[in-house]
Amino acid sequence: MKAILNDQIIADSADVIENGGYHYFPASATHLDWLEKAPKTDSDRACPHGVQFYDVVIDGERHPRNAWCYEKPQPKMQAVGGRFGFWKDVKVA
Numbered sequence: 001m002k003a004i005l006n007d008q009i010i011a012d013s014a015d016v017i018e019n020g021g022y023h024y025f026p027a028s029a030t031h032l033d034w035l036e037k038a039p040k041t042d043s044d045r046a047c048p049h050g051v052q053f054y055d056v057v058i059d060g061e062r063h064p065r066n067a068w069c070y071e072k073p074q075p076k077m078q079a080v081g082g083r084f085g086f087w088k089d090v091k092v093a
Contacts, residue, residue: 001025002093003086005066008058010034010090017080023092024083027069034058035084038065049073049081056090063089 001023003011013029035054044051050072053065066088073081086092 003030003084003090004093005056005058005063005086005090006061008034010056010058010067010086011084017083019077019080022085022087024080024085026083030084035067036062049077054084056086066090 001013001016002009003023003025009031011025011030013025015026015029017024034056036057038053038055040052044053047070049070052069052071054067054069056063056066067084067086067090069084070077070081
């Protein structure tokens, strides 16, 4: 499975976990150099799973909050802890 933005592959792995309609890629299969931590909102801080959103930045083009990771997942999200999910401009297929 791949996460693609503007014809660039951000993440590519067969080890993808689906949860809640989103696909989570391992950090080792993700272009972490293209991810920049986004400032936390009140909603982010209220998330019980310790969500951190990331802007995806490729060739100077910023796509705000297009990726996220749960840093302190509760039991129901434990399987995707430390993995990256994508949405908005990123196509996952």
